Amino acid sequence: MMRSKLLSLVPCATGPFRTMSTTTKLTTVEVNDKTGIATLTMNRPPVNGLNLDLLRDLRQSIAEIEGNKSRGLILTSSNPTIFSAGLDIMEMYKPDKERVRAFWTALQDAWLALYGSSVPTAAAINGHSPAGGCLLATSCEYRVMLPKFTIGLNETKLGIVAPMWFMSSFLSVLPRREAERALNQGRMFTTDEALQIGLVDEAAGTKEEALEKCAQFIGTFAKVNPIARALTKQQFRAAELEQLESERAQDLEKFLFFINQPAVQKGLGIYLESLKKKAKN
Ligand SMILES: CCCCCCCCCCC/C=C/C(=O)SCCNC(=O)CCNC(=O)[C@H](O)C(C)(C)COP(=O)(O)OP(=O)(O)OC[C@H]1O[C@@H](n2cnc3c(N)ncnc32)[C@H](O)[C@@H]1OP(=O)(O)O
Numbered sequence: 493m494m495r496s497k498l499l500s501l502v503p504c505a506t507g508p509f510r511t512m513s514t515t516t517k518l519t520t521v522e523v524n525d526k527t528g529i530a531t532l533t534m535n536r537p538p539v540n541g542l543n544l545d546l547l548r549d550l551r552q553s554i555a556e557i558e559g560n561k562s563r564g565l566i567l568t569s570s571n572p573t574i575f576s577a578g579l580d581i582m583e584m585y586k587p588d589k590e591r592v593r594a595f596w597t598a599l600q601d602a603w604l605a606l607y608g609s610s611v612p613t614a615a616a617i618n619g620h621s622p623a624g625g626c627l628l629a630t631s632c633e634y635r636v637m638l639p640k641f642t643i644g645l646n647e648t649k650l651g652i653v654a655p656m657w658f659m660s661s662f663l664s665v666l667p668r669r670e671a672e673r674a675l676n677q678g679r680m681f682t683t684d685e686a687l688q689i690g691l692v693d694e695a696a697g698t699k700e701e702a703l704e705k706c707a708q709f710i711g712t713f714a715k716v717n718p719i720a721r722a723l724t725k726q727q728f729r730a731a732e733l734e735q736l737e738s739e740r741a742q743d744l745e746k747f748l749f750f751i752n753q754p755a756v757q758k759g760l761g762i763y764l765e766s767l768k769k770k771a772k773n
Pocket residue numbers: 538539541573574576577578579580581582620622623624625646647650652653654655746747750751764767768769770771772
């Protein structure tokens with residue numbers, strides 16, 4: 493994919509500074525050359541639905557951030573009210589056989605890249621973050637969320653099941669008892685509830701504040717040896733990463749089998765209709 497490089501001047505709390513910015517249609521990477529922190533912004537209107545292209549793009553941008561020696565990665569959205577609406581249901585509803593395989597593989601790749609990233613990661617959750625959106629946020633090491641939005645793994649409400657590795661990300665943030673209950677209920681948490689339960693680490697009034705708080709979190713590693721930190725993080729996350737690495741072919745087949753069940757297709761169709769009806773009203 494062609495990626496256009498440009499240098500831009502953007503304002504920030506401490507005054508204007510130069511950032512190296514890489515843009516594709518679906519994500520933007522901006523590296524602040526003062527802090528060395530990269531901001532990875534999802535930009536797939538209308539709701540940052542995670543389709544094949546966005547997932548591939550995300551993975552490519554994560555690799556780029558690791559390759560350019562950034563000091564950390566902040567994941568956020570260009571949409572003022574939606575972080576990500578989760579997986580693009582259109583990829584799973586009446587799917588094309590080859591594309592849906594590529595789609596799930598791209599999701600596995602993106603998760604492995606983000607959850608296993610060697611750089612410190614934080615999510616500035618500047619909008620709603622259901623299901624796959626919550627997966628991305630909980631794959632990061634720190635979360636700052638804006639008020640009056642919702643976050644959670646709502647899969648059971650759609651009649652689908654979050655795979656083990658979705659649960660792994662959730663479990664790396666929440667105590668097992670809370671995680672199990674929330675997943676079984678398909679519960680979406682408001683910002684206040686998410687803060688109270690520990691699903692997010694901090695609340696912020698504005699996106700700029702959220703980005704600043706994420707940067708402060710990443711700054712806490714400034715005096716830590718980066719190799720020791722990265723290896724320590726990898727050890728913490730090795731079991732979940734290795735489990736998916738070693739079972740990714742079976743995981744794909746399980747997904748395909750599940751998603752092709754007539755009852756699941758029917759449920760997704762009804763859910764899509766309800767979303768479209770709501771959007772019209
Ligand atoms: C035994 C183990 C077996 C394991 C097998 C695995 C099984 C599969 C596992 C799959 C895991 C799935 C994970 C997911 O992420 S599924 C997606 C879940 N997401 C949601 O439920 C969110 C739905 N969306 C919303 O709630 C709202 O849209 C939102 C709050 C995000 C924004 O609200 P807003 O009012 O701002 O916007 P609209 O609702 O009006 O939406 C605008 C248009 O976007 C369309 N839309 C929204 N979300 C999605 C989506 N996720 N996919 C596709 N399209 C989406 C919506 O229909 C509107 O479209 P139109 O403008 O065309 O009407």
